[in-house]
Amino acid sequence: MIGLLLLSTVVAATGDADAAGRALRRRRAGWLVLLVALFAAVAVPPYQQARREAQDRAARRLLLRLHQAQLEFHRQHHRYARLDQLQAAGLSPVGEGDRHQGFVYHSAAGTDTYTITARPLSPDGQPHTIDDSGLPDRPATAKRRRPPTPQERLAQARARAREQPNSAPAWIALAEALEAQNHPAEAVEAARRAARLDRQAGVEALYTALLARADALLRARQAAAALPLLKEAAALRPKDADAPALLGDAYRLLGRDQEALRAYRQATKLGMTAARAWLGLGRLHEARGERAEAGRCYLRVINIGADAFVPDAWVNESWAALQRLGGIQPKASPTSR
Known part of the structure; x- marks a missing residue:
């Protein structure tokens, strides 16, 4: 009889301990959830803001590059071009409606004027523009008529x-x-x-x-x-x-x-910056198994890209080809140009 009483006492004590442990674990879990929520409230908004600012800076830099591309196209053809035409000419990394680092790009162009707009994919982002003035985000004036x-x-x-x-x-x-x-x-x-x-x-x-x-x-x-x-x-x-x-x-x-x-x-004889031709030569030599010739051609594309505008896709392809062919190893990412 006494043994049964002792056993029941031990079981009850064990049950109380388990209940206390569960309560403690629930409290700890609650504190953990609260701490995570507090961290998210404090850390996430600055991160998102910093990310938006970085994307804005990248968009403005790209717009300035596209302005230089427009000037080059206008010098050659006596008119400005839409993004698809700039891309086809090897002067732009983006075409009409392409998405790039958080923005989608659109353009309108004519003989004397052009406008390129970078619209944010994020609903709380701000659009950026550049036009033939070369000034990013130039405010619209009442005197300037809307281009057709x-x-x-x-x-x-x-x-x-x-x-x-x-x-x-x-x-x-x-x-x-x-x-x-x-x-x-x-x-x-x-x-x-x-x-x-x-x-x-x-x-x-x-x-x-x-x-x-x-x-x-x-x-x-x-x-x-x-x-x-x-x-x-x-x-x-x-x-x-x-x-x-x-x-x-x-x-x-x-x-x-x-x-x-x-x-x-x-x-390649007619144009010092004929990157398209050197890239084509590289592809052709590689397909024919002429690895050394292919490597030299791909390297020319990269070298041209260091001094003149070459689409990133061409430069990246050339770097990848050099590594595939057992050529030089890049010291830095080609997209960091």
């Missing part, structure tokens, strides 16, 4: 071409508006009309339209359709490196290696 949208510009250009069918500038403007709205085939025909009316004035527009159309065909893997356009463009401006570089891409896609080699080499 690309759709409005195209409608105006079509109307002008109908009203002035014998005006080369009207057809040039239509070709540019069609390119801006991603109608490269129609743009080529409008530019051809301009060149027939005024050869000197229309050649530049026709050359640009031919390259844009050919580049679109190459991206669609329609190299055979791009070839005659690129040959026509090369004949218009035989001292320009862009057409033979794209010709090399077309021949390479068609498996015509010797013709691709000749086109690429011609492009």
Whole structure:
């Protein structure tokens, strides 16, 4: 009897201890949750703010780079370009509507003006802009009229071409508006009309339209359709490196290696910064098992990128290829340029 009483006493004491332990663990868990909540309330907002500020700085830096790209494009073509055209020319890391480090990029461009807008993906972010003034986030003024949208510009250009069918500038403007709205085939025909009316004035527009159309065909893997356009463009401006570089891409896609080699080499002789041609040469030599030649070509792309604007994708591909080929090892990330 006494043993049973002692046993029941021990069991009761053990139960009380377990209950006390559970209560203590619950209190500790509650304190832990509270501490985590306090830490999140204190630490997360500054982190988010710092991240937004870093993204804002990166967006403004990119806009300034894009302004320099616009100046270079305008120097060569006497007009500004949309982001897709800058990207096709190897002058921009982003195309129309591309997302980059927390922002999505859009543009409008014409002969004398352009605007590029970086809109934040975060709902509490702030958009950034740059225009032909070169000033980031320039406040709008009441005196400055809203530039027409690309759709409005195209409608105006079509109307002008109908009203002035014998005006080369009207057809040039239509070709540019069609390119801006991603109608490269129609743009080529409008530019051809301009060149027939005024050869000197229309050649530049026709050359640009031919390259844009050919580049679109190459991206669609329609190299055979791009070839005659690129040959026509090369004949218009035989001292320009862009057409033979794209010709090399077309021949390479068609498996015509010797013709691709000749086109690429011609492009490298015509343009000191023909990064597209050197990249194509590297791809071609690597596919043929010519590792040393491929490595030298990829290295040229990287070296050009150190002194001139080259799309990050081309530089990154070249670094990866060098490592794959057993070439030099990068000391720093290529994207840290």
